[in-house]
Amino acid sequence: MTFAQAVRAPHVRRVQRRPLRQAVHRRAADPRTALRSASWEVRSFLLVSGVIVAGFLLVLLYLAQATAVSAAGYEAQRLLAQRDEIRRQNALLEIESARLDSPARIEAAAQRIGLVRAATIRVVPAVEIAAKR
């Protein structure tokens, strides 16, 4: 049974229970009233259907939004973890760079390849440079 049939049913039952000849005759004889009655039923049907569909769409929209936010949250977490890992790798590289720059390591490496410390380093005094200018 459709919604329109369900709405119409009580009238039908009432008419059948009390078969007033004049009334039946009058209704059958007035097509405008019948049309108005049918139009009201269609409108009601459309209204209720529209509300149901709109509600359904709103729920769908909410679910889609919640899913999108949740997915974005997971993506944000993934990116944060990626950022933290890159920072960690950066810190490890900084440590490695500092270790390689260590004067003690450089001195030891220089000795391994046979370099020796300069006995003297000639320094040109600033006053001499100034005098030549």
Place this chain on the structure above:
Amino acid sequence: MTATISRARLRVLFAFFAVASLVLSARLAYWQTIGRSELLGQATEQVRSDLVLAAHRGVIRDRGGAILATTVELRSLYAIPGRVADRGATAAALAPILGERPDVLRAALESGAEWLYLRRRLPEETANRIAALRMEGLGFEKEPKRLYPNGMIGAQVLGFVNDDGLGQYGVEGRYDDMLRGMPGRLVVERDPANRELALGLRTGVNAKDGQEVVLTLDLAIQTAVERELAAAMQREQAASGSVVVLDPRDGAVRALASSPTYDPSRVGAATNEALRDRAISWTYEPGSTMKAITIAAALDKGVVTPKTSYNDVGYAVIGGRVLSNALGKVYGPTTVAQVLERSQNAGAVFVASKLGAPDLRSYLEAFGFGAPTGVDLAAETTGRVRPLAEWYPVDLGTVSFGQGLSITPLQLAAAYAAIANGGTLFRPYVVASRRDADGEHRTAPAAVRRVISPQTSATLRTMLTATVDQGIANAAALRGYSVAGKTGTAQIPSDDGSYVDDAYISSFAGFVPAEDPQLVVVVVLERPQSKLLGTLPAMAAFKGIATDALRYARVQPDRP
């Protein structure tokens, strides 16, 4: 044929459903109102996680920005034995990578523990190799570790961080509160996969990272100091040694080393003696380096001049005791300047006698002996200069040449810095600046007091320069630079109140360039094999340090 249902049965059925509906409704109403909090609490408990957010410990840098200490997160390997399919195979695969015996690893996996660490804070390469195996039942957890990229260089200044994350000794200990920061807290809801829910509860307080600290230390000078100290220790088989390098213009510590030392990343293997920073936590009787202080006091008080003379007979009698020159040498007529050049004990007693005990004691105090220098490092000791009331008459003589009082190498360096800079005693300091969210905070040099006049300072600089140029400290002379300094050979007190036979503490305290001092260097060696000639290796260490430091700082030579 149609079945009929009696009205009575229908009523019973209706009544049953009505009562059931009422009961259910009442229960529902209860859980929605009165019992709501309880249900909410239980639900939240299932998904909520309460985390402590660790604060990153601050980085320590040298004055040039080189990293001296920093914290990184390393991966720790854990196992859930219940999920390890083949424990024997797992142990065999891990053993060569971890450098462990397979049976030890297998025993750990079969220990009955539900969860255990197999190795904590792995090197990155090792962790990568294990991760590549993709073994079931194994996992990684990140844990912070303090790393020192220069190894043992500067260990005594830096200190270390213990397993509880607390700084110990040195800068790590002294500035622990600033370096450590404040941990935060995060309360979030998680899904069954342990991921944070974007739409769930999320409250907490962010962690406040520790401050970055920049030291006055210079890594290049520190490296030279540690190299020269290690060489001197090895040559002389000394019991211990320490070196302090200060900038006399403001008291900044450019280098500080102590031997024996330790590796801050392997503190567990260090002995108690190795953990002791001898430059600030160890005292000794300084010997003849104190003659410069005695003469500075007498010059400043005006009781002698560099040309004041006396007749040296090889000894001095004071308080009924005879105090002799080293090796009993007799010098005859001697000026005060020559007392320094030759390091005559009898001459120091002569000068001290002119000064008097109260003034000598007062100047010792003014130079900072007997009190902490206030350096910003943990565990500084004071040394001891006895109160005047406890002095015997002979103490005036012994103290004048550095016996009968105890000092730290840093105190001596600070006192020589006062002589070098024109007479002002500065508080030595190690932290040049610290950086937090509000910006950079620089340490202002702290002048403690004026100890001697600029004239006295200049006179003493000349006398100490002559001591190096033509006196007992000639081995400390540097080509191209004027050097001022004084040697010290001190006897070591024994437990019975006398002195240990044939064992000495040798030292040298000096500054360069003497005309415009930029570095004060104090080298101390305990019980060198050279015994009375132990000042020679101390001066050799001084030369090596000063040569490197002057080159590195591009200080112009002041001599041809």
